Amino acid sequence: MISYLKGTIAGVVKGSGNRVILTLEVNSCGYDLQIPARLAQQLPATGEGIQVFTHLQIREEQPVLYGFGSVAERNLFRQLLNVSGIGAQLAIALLDTLELPDLVQAIVTANTQLLIQTPGVGGKTAERICLELRNKLADWHLPTAPLTSGPPPAILEDVQMTLLALGYTASEVSQALQAVSQNAGLAKSANSEDWIRQTITWLGSQ
Numbered sequence: 001m002i003s004y005l006k007g008t009i010a011g012v013v014k015g016s017g018n019r020v021i022l023t024l025e026v027n028s029c030g031y032d033l034q035i036p037a038r039l040a041q042q043l044p045a046t047g048e049g050i051q052v053f054t055h056l057q058i059r060e061e062q063p064v065l066y067g068f069g070s071v072a073e074r075n076l077f078r079q080l081l082n083v084s085g086i087g088a089q090l091a092i093a094l095l096d097t098l099e100l101p102d103l104v105q106a107i108v109t110a111n112t113q114l115l116i117q118t119p120g121v122g123g124k125t126a127e128r129i130c131l132e133l134r135n136k137l138a139d140w141h142l143p144t145a146p147l148t149s150g151p152p153p154a155i156l157e158d159v160q161m162t163l164l165a166l167g168y169t170a171s172e173v174s175q176a177l178q179a180v181s182q183n184a185g186l187a188k189s190a191n192s193e194d195w196i197r198q199t200i201t202w203l204g205s206q
Contacts, residue, residue: 002065005031006051012040017089018096022067024052033067034088036095042069057081057088064088070204073100075167083132085125094118094129101196104162107133133165151177155192162196168203176203 007026015021020040022033033052044050052067053074066088068074073095080091094103097118106114112126121129151159163173176199183198 002054002056004051004053005033005067006049007031008049009043009046011046012043018093019089022052024050024067031065033065034092035067036073036092038096038099039067039069039073066092070100072166072168072200072204076100076104076165079133079165079167080129083129085128090118090120090125093120100166101162101193101200104165105193105196106130108158108161108165110134151181151192151195155195158192159195159199162192163199163203166200172203173199 005024005026007024010023010025010030012020012022015034018037020035020037022035022040022043024031024033033054035052052069053071055066055068055074055077057064057066066074066077068077077088077091077095080086080094081088094115097103098106098114102114105111107130110127110130112123112130115121115126115129116123159177160173163176164170168176177195180195180198180202
């Protein structure tokens with residue numbers, strides 16, 4: 001399994017449909033990866049170096065390599081693929097339509113109206129996404145050690161579940177919340193979205 005590739009951008013082209021293909025040169029070898037259009041807009045110039053987190057899918061003996069800008073985005077992509085009726089293209093469309101924290105928040109809170117903004121996602125599909133992924137969340141264990149600081153109790157569970165949905169471990173979530181809580185301005189906020197965004201940023205910098 002290829003976890004990630006680190007190399008230089010050889011080119012970015014739009015393929016059939018809404019597919020965006022990134023060609024990444026790694027040790028004189030070119031890899032074609034399908035990436036979300038949102039990531040394509042954030043890439044540096046051709047010839048610049050980047051690291052892309054990957055997912056390899058083999059269907060009908062045809063391997064396809066997908067690339068993502070963060071581990072969290074790749075983890076959510078993989079979880080979406082586990083939902084019945086959700087293929088790779090629809091999973092990428094969801095990632096393109098909503099920013100990562102907003103997409104996870106919509107799933108955790110069963111906000112189907114937000115999910116159906118994605119082309120190809122109807123009401124029944126949105127309900128299935130929420131149902132199947134929330135069921136998975138029920139099997140996860142939240143940090144057992146009490147936080148000495150962190151989000152207000154009213155939103156703590158929401159923040160924890162969202163981060164766990166992105167594939168972070170309970171210990172990573174606890175550590176991140178402790179670190180982010182040092183931001184005094186954020187500690188006074190009762191907005192779960194602010195906590196989620198800041199915590200994901202902190203985790204991505206580690």
